[in-house]
Amino acid sequence: MVDRLRAGIIGAGFIGGVHAHAVRAAGGEVTRVAASSPDRSHEAAVRLGARTGAVSGEALIDADDVDVVHVCTPNSTHVALARRALAAGKSVICEKPLATTLDGARELASAAHGLVATVPFVYRFYPAAREIRARVHAGESGPLHLLHGAYLQDWQAAGAPAGWRGDAAEGGAHRAFADVGVHWCDLVEFSSGHRITRLQAATAGGGTASTVQFETDTGATGSVVVSQTALGRRNALRISLDGERAAYRFDQEAPEAVRIGGIDGDRTLHRGSPSSSEAAARYSMLPPGHPQGYQDCFNAFVADTYSAVHGGAPDGLPTFADGLRAAALTDAVIRSSESSTWVEVPS
Numbered sequence: 001m002v003d004r005l006r007a008g009i010i011g012a013g014f015i016g017g018v019h020a021h022a023v024r025a026a027g028g029e030v031t032r033v034a035a036s037s038p039d040r041s042h043e044a045a046v047r048l049g050a051r052t053g054a055v056s057g058e059a060l061i062d063a064d065d066v067d068v069v070h071v072c073t074p075n076s077t078h079v080a081l082a083r084r085a086l087a088a089g090k091s092v093i094c095e096k097p098l099a100t101t102l103d104g105a106r107e108l109a110s111a112a113h114g115l116v117a118t119v120p121f122v123y124r125f126y127p128a129a130r131e132i133r134a135r136v137h138a139g140e141s142g143p144l145h146l147l148h149g150a151y152l153q154d155w156q157a158a159g160a161p162a163g164w165r166g167d168a169a170e171g172g173a174h175r176a177f178a179d180v181g182v183h184w185c186d187l188v189e190f191s192s193g194h195r196i197t198r199l200q201a202a203t204a205g206g207g208t209a210s211t212v213q214f215e216t217d218t219g220a221t222g223s224v225v226v227s228q229t230a231l232g233r234r235n236a237l238r239i240s241l242d243g244e245r246a247a248y249r250f251d252q253e254a255p256e257a258v259r260i261g262g263i264d265g266d267r268t269l270h271r272g273s274p275s276s277s278e279a280a281a282r283y284s285m286l287p288p289g290h291p292q293g294y295q296d297c298f299n300a301f302v303a304d305t306y307s308a309v310h311g312g313a314p315d316g317l318p319t320f321a322d323g324l325r326a327a328a329l330t331d332a333v334i335r336s337s338e339s340s341t342w343v344e345v346p347s
Contacts, residue, residue, distance in 0.1 A: 011057075
């Protein structure tokens with residue numbers, strides 16, 4: 001393995017560009033890019049700063065100058081591409097959802113055994129999220145009893161086209177939950193230490209909105225509203241973890257602070273505060289007052305993945321096992337919505 005990791009990016013849309021920026025921030029090099037045709041691959045290579053374009057995703061995976069394969073293609077193609085990359089012994093970063101079916105996610109999680117294979121649940125990499133996690137795990141909140149919030153977007157409002165995501169064969173069923181609802185669940189489970197064990201869901205708007213009630217393995221209850229047709233909500237991922245002695249609130253649209261509710265009053269803890277935890281400080285890359293955002297989180301995620309490729313073991317790195325967990329939650333939401341009943345979430 002070379003010291004400077006060489007990345008191949010399959011898929012050259014918005015998220016492919018995010019990956020390309022993160023590769024360079026992590027000290028890697030984008031050697032190859034594959035788009036939907038050789039001509040588009042060449043154009044994407046110029047745009048994303050890659051060494052060359054690849055004639056296909058499969059050719060990119062097989063190339064000798066690619067150490068890490070970034071799968072940034074429509075959801076229905078993830079399994080075949082990630083499977084091929086893992087079979088070649090290469091490290092993989094695969095966009096979520098890992099697969100459009102639970103069986104597909106199980107296959108990839110099993111195939112990834114012994115390899116570095118990660119999923120970009122990047123909201124874990126906000127310092128505020130690490131701060132909440134550290135405080136909950138230290139016992140500051142006491143037992144958590146209510147986990148609630150929402151993930152709201154408006155990019156499909158007023159009949160706006162959904163592209164391939166609107167096609168169930170390409171994007172999967174119940175697409176809003178599979179696309180962004182799993183981000184909410186991952187962040188809540190990661191920061192709280194709880195696992196959702198059973199849920200009841202209702203889905204509407206052709207899969208553009210879901211409401212979910214749930215219970216956790218430690219006796220807490222909760223709920224989340226997920227929508228991609230909520231006017232005025234650009235990317236409103238909001239969580240509240242409510243405990244016996246403290247409650248913690250995070251809003252991705254205002255990510256520089258944690259709101260802490262207490263018996264004696266409420267306070268706001270800003271990123272870079274002297275009282276911040278070591279876990280949060282590790283991901284605070286800029287001086288306080290210089291806002292960090294989504295791309296910074298993505299950069300940190302890719303840097304931790306590349307550290308793992310080199311033999312490190314970064315705390316909280318989301319792997320294909322977490323991608324499988326997200327697929328299990330999505331499957332439970334689909335089953336509950338179709339049956340109008342509470343269902344168990346596979347462990």
